[in-house]
Amino acid sequence: MVSSQLSNNEHKKYICDRCLHYFYTSDKLASHEEDCSSINKCKVLLPNKKNNKLTFINYSKKEWVPFVIYADFECVLKPVVEARAYSVHEAFSCGLYLKCNFDDELSEYRCYRKVNDDDMSPSEWFAQNLQDIADKVLEFFNNPKPMCFTSVEKVKFEKAETCHICKRGFTENDVKVRDHSHFTGEYRGAAHNKCNINYRDARFVPVIFHNPSGYDSHLFIREVATGFPGRVWVLPQTKERYISFVKFMEDQRLSFRFIDSFKFMASSLDNLAKNLKQQPTLRKVFGQDYDDAQIDLLTKKGVFPYEYISSLEKLQETALPPAEQFYSSLTDSDILRKRTYI
Template sequence: SDNMERDLIEQATLLNTREEYIAWEQRCDEFIESLKEQSRIKRSRLSTGNRQSVIACITQLESLKDSVRGRFVHVGATYGLRWREVETAFESRILTGAIINSNYIEPRRFLEDASEIVLESVQCVLQRYDSLKINTVFNGEFVAGDKRANKSITTRNYELYQCTDLREWYMSRVVEPVLASLEEFQERDSGWALSRILNLTVNANKLNPLRAGCHIKLPREIMLKRAVINVRSTDKLNDCAIRLPSEDKWLSFCNHCRKECIPFIVYADLECVLEKMNNDSQSATHMYQHHNIFSIGYYVHYSYDSSLSGYRFRRDKDCIAWFAEELKNLAHSVQSIISANVPMVDFTRDDWEKFNSASHCHVCEKPFTPDDTRVRDHCHLTGRYRGPAHTNCNLNYKDSHCIPVVFHNLSGYDAHFIIKEIATAYEGRVDLLPIIKEKYILFTKHVNSTKIDQKNCV
């Protein structure tokens, strides 16, 4: 089909008589009809891109016919634009049409004069459908020295509804983007310049906006969180409504211990070297390199005492086993720190005055009532006084037993090297948050040997 299209374009420049034109037009019509048959087949072997190319070829040949017709057939002075619909087999396609240009030279005038035809066609489609998704393609012939080529400028899909201002859409989403892209393309160093306007193709597709459905009962664990507004049908016509909570119902934050800065955190990374493999296999695919870990390092940060922070590393083939053992030792160290309750520093006279005059709990930020028992909350790691608190707030304001380990490129690569060693080096289950079977966002290792009196382990 590409050769046939090229031949027709070349022959159009060589026509000298009306008889030659009539014969050429007949061949052109036959070829256009064969292309239309291809675009109409619903189970065609053509890909989506090839179908788009067929439609573009049809519109370009129609434009060529109009330009050649002017040389052999007399047309009125007002003849310049013609609307032509093209049948396609796209499942969601409602309309594909092209405005064929005959004698327009200036792109802006062509687009502005084509507006009435486009808007009339789109308006007719909108009367049958509540909404559309529509885009346009500006096709032109460009020259660069002795070279000629047909190029297209495609606008983005835009959603149209019956309440949409179509004229404003056409100017802001079609005319201005096409002219801007055309100017940008010609100002590049490519050397291409617009020689002839071929057509403007309009593609309208079905649009199914997101709709509310019937009520679906939430799982109990999600419902108890009271963080989801569940849409429910209110009548037999399936008109949906959202029942918002009344003014006396509020969602509140309860995990107040999460407000404290994490006392311990680890930052780690490892490095590998590529080792060449000796493989004499004649197979088309074989392993020729192997990743070997040669170093690993980590930095542990103590937020309450920076003097305890430090960096450690190791470079040898057993560095992963060393790192797993280091994490185990760190877990035991943290467990002993958390278990040792540092007493609160002595109160001064000013501290007592502030404590007695306080009106709100510093943990939950709610006011004290006359029946509340207020206590002095302090940090068990440093002995620092933090503020007055309710008794229950003070008891639940605990330090975390989790040590976050921020590992560079863990989910993408490094997890493969450390997960097996950490899972099997010492007792304790591993909790995974996977992306796929072999790729994890994060995992948590429980160190059973840090458990005391059946309490949480590190």
């Protein structure tokens, strides 16, 4: 198969299993293997017939993370006179949504807008709120709730024949235990003792931005790194772009893992918002609280005169700017007047 992919030549090829280089004689292959085996020395282990299947064992990855943060920054575009730059982006607001996956009443939205030049910067506010959120999240880890175990659940536990975590059956030698959520106290099912021990709650909070490596991270990474104690781990792509980075709390009992949603959904927020209309659960979830017109607004990116907002003072204006001020030189696009003026 490899030989046919290399060329249409029907002559026999001798291929090195380590690097896939090929030769036309066995002697040349043998000579090559002496050198090849000494490069990046490692021991090659192949599975035997009794152990030749890969199975999923990281069962803790099946569990929802208890908390997740979705965040975004907005900037004023201050014009500059330099030939190589058009404007300087300076953050004036930040918003974050803390989503709790085990109790939605604990979910909350926080936002901040800088009004005057001497006010706290949005990046400083963001770092302070991360520390505050860390303190609240750690309260749940430090105070696990006892299991609520009813008589009905006791009967289910005694009759259970499979582990609810790994989905494998119990044997006579297995220790069957009761698994429960440490955040709610809810009984989740019967489990192997080993599965239950490894079924740990994630001690990190994902912080999700859309394309932070190319934009948002430059606005806040310094304040997050130095604003409160704890080391920072960075996975760089280049000197200025990061694939991901992690901020650990000082005692390392919790960390914030910054994730780029663009890596998973490689499209603009405008297109992603439009795709929401195709989701069958959209109206099921929001239909009771919002009418069709409101849902239509939720599923599109709002218009904003980004280049017009060149100072904090312009944010205090009480009337919309002229329609031509909504022009974007980045996309060379304008907006329809009917979308701006009602």
